[in-house]
Amino acid sequence: xxxxxxxxxxxxxxxxxxxxxxxxxxxxxxxxxxxxxxxxxxxxxxxxxxxxxxxxxxxxxxxxxxxxxxxxxxxxxxxxxxxxxxxxxxxxxxxxxxxxxxxxxxxxxxxxxxxxxxxxxxxxxxxxxxxxxxxxxxxxxxxxxxxxxxxxxxxxxxxxxxxxxxxxxxxxxxxxxxxxxxxxxxxxxxxxxxxxxxxxxxxxxxxxxxxxxxxxxxxxxxxxxxxxxxxxxxxxxxxxxxxxxxxxxxxxxxxxxxxxxxxxxxxxxxxxxxxxxxxxxxxxxxxxxxxxxx
Ligand SMILES: NC(=O)c1ccc[n+]([C@@H]2O[C@H](COP(=O)([O-])OP(=O)(O)OC[C@H]3O[C@@H](n4cnc5c(N)ncnc54)[C@H](OP(=O)(O)O)[C@@H]3O)[C@@H](O)[C@H]2O)c1
Numbered sequence: 001x002x003x004x005x006x007x008x009x010x011x012x013x014x015x016x017x018x019x020x021x022x023x024x025x026x027x028x029x030x031x032x033x034x035x036x037x038x039x040x041x042x043x044x045x046x047x048x049x050x051x052x053x054x055x056x057x058x059x060x061x062x063x064x065x066x067x068x069x070x071x072x073x074x075x076x077x078x079x080x081x082x083x084x085x086x087x088x089x090x091x092x093x094x095x096x097x098x099x100x101x102x103x104x105x106x107x108x109x110x111x112x113x114x115x116x117x118x119x120x121x122x123x124x125x126x127x128x129x130x131x132x133x134x135x136x137x138x139x140x141x142x143x144x145x146x147x148x149x150x151x152x153x154x155x156x157x158x159x160x161x162x163x164x165x166x167x168x169x170x171x172x173x174x175x176x177x178x179x180x181x182x183x184x185x186x187x188x189x190x191x192x193x194x195x196x197x198x199x200x201x202x203x204x205x206x207x208x209x210x211x212x213x214x215x216x217x218x219x220x221x222x223x224x225x226x227x228x229x230x231x232x233x234x235x236x237x238x239x240x241x242x243x244x245x246x247x248x249x250x251x252x253x254x255x256x257x258x259x260x261x262x263x264x265x266x267x268x269x270x271x272x273x274x275x276x277x278x279x280x281x282x283x284x285x286x287x288x289x290x291x292x293x294x
Contacts, residue, residue: 001024001025001053001203002024002025002050002052002053003020003024003025003053003055003203004027004029004045004046004049004051004053004054004055004093005017005020005026005027005028005029005055005057006029006034006036006054006055006056006057006058006084007029007030007031007056007057007058007059008030008057009028009030009156009159010057010156010158010159010160011152011153011154011156011157011158011159011164011192012057012149012152012154012192012195012196013028013057013156014154014155014192015155015156015192015193016055016196016200018193019193019196019197019199019200020196020200023200027049027051029045036056036076036080036081036083036084037075037076037080038083039087042083042084043087046087046088046090046091046093050091051091051093052093052094053093053094053095053096054087054088054093054094054095055095055097055199056081056084056095056098057098058076059076059077059098059130059160060073060076060077060126060129060160061100061126061160061161062160062161063124063126063252064249065249066124066125067124067125067249068249070125070129073125073126073129074132076129077126077129077130077133078133081097081133081134081136081137082133082136084097084137085136085139085140085141086140088140088141089140089141094143094144094145094203094208095137095141095144095145096144096145096146096147096199097133097145097146097147098146098147098149099130099131099133099134099146099147099148100126100127100130100148100149100150101114101149101150101151101187101214101256101257101258102122102124102126102127102252102253102256103122103127103130103131103148104118104121104122104127104253104256104258105120105121105122105127105253106186106253106254106255106256107253107254108184108254108255110255113218113257113258114212114256114259115212115258115259115261115262116209116210116211116212116261116262123252123253124250124251124252125250126250134146134210138210143208144208145202145203145208145209145211146209146211147198147199147202147211147212147213148210148212148213148214148258149190149195149213149214150187150188150189150214150256150257150258151165151187151188151189151190151214151224152164152190152192152195153165153166153167153189153190153191153192153281154191154192154193154281155193155284155285155288165221165224165225166228166282166285169181169225169229170234172236173229173234173236176236177236177237178236178237178238178239179225179237179238179239180238180239180240180241180245180246181221181225181238181240181241182221182222182241182242182243182245182246183220183221183223183240183241184220184242184243184254185220185221185243185252185253185255186218186219186220186254186255186257187218187219187220187221187255187257188214188215188217188218188219188257188258188274189215189219189224189274189278190213190215190271190274190277191215191274191277191280191281193281193284194270194271194272194277194280195213195214195271197270198213198263198268198269198270198271201270202263202268205266205268207266209262211260211262211263212258212260212261212262212263213258213260213271214257214260214271214274215271215272215273215274215277216260216271216272216273216274217273217275218257218274219274222238222240222241224274225238226238227275228278228282231278231279231282232282
């Protein structure tokens with residue numbers, strides 16, 4: 001397959017390059033190569049490369065910043081995604097897009113993972129803009145894959161957020177500062193290499209539609225931090241915080257655990273438990289650091 005990958009140097013994008021390059025004719029594109037908020041930019045990219053499949057990692061996903069920069073959130077996450085869908089329709093390309101667990105509102109009493117057929121009800125600007133982007137794809141295209149992910153981390157670090165939660169925790173531990181992490185938001189941390197491999201398997205099927213795709217199990221952000229330190233052999237001064245204690249601007253769901261039901265239904269859910277994925281990530285991270293030192 002000829003695949004145009006938008007956001008190829010981002011966190012998930014760089015792992016997709018590793019997973020797809022050996023098998024497909026991959027065209028990795030950076031933000032400098034294509035701007036999804038501009039129809040003309042997408043049009044010329046599609047005209048030039050004529051891909052069978054367009055994968056887009058592009059998003060404005062700083063959740064707190066979205067509360068204040070609503071115009072930008074909608075320009076990228078909604079209208080930009082509409083541009084992608086329309087361009088794919090004109091050129092007959094399939095679109096693969098990454099959405100978010102934040103399309104759900106997850107009240108405090110919920111304890112059952114969300115499946116794809118559950119009604120979304122976002123409670124922050126980021127979630128609303130991502131959900132509207134999903135709806136535009138479903139409205140414009142028949143052949144699409146939308147994958148909802150949660151709490152991504154990978155060796156590249158998120159370019160949009162300047163790192164990821166694991167890197168932040170390890171840095172704070174190194175600095176020896178007290179660390180406070182919320183213990184009332186439950187989700188599933190997900191390793192981008194696992195998601196990239198899952199995507200590589202899914203695109204072989206032509207089973208288009210909406211998918212939840214996260215590692216298995218769930219934890220609070222505090223529990224995630226504790227496991228990062230346990231697996232890294234660190235014992236920093238870690239304590240629990242409550243939502244709102246840390247001055248966040250956006251409301252976040254208390255529960256946004258997703259079940260990979262649609263992947264299970266087609267016998268394709270290959271995501272492992274989040275603790276095992278974290279161990280694999282820490283190992284990969286160590287190898288990358290050793291390679292840089294040599
Ligand atoms: N990070 C998470 O925890 C998380 C959780 C759930 C879902 N997601 C979704 O997963 C996807 C990938 O996340 P990620 O962490 O891999 O993000 P990332 O590292 O920030 O990568 C995003 C990539 O898209 C590019 N990009 C941003 N805006 C663009 C635009 N307007 N036009 C073209 N390219 C643009 C970025 O380039 P520049 O950096 O050069 O701008 C970057 O290469 C996003 O859709 C995000 O909403 C992320």
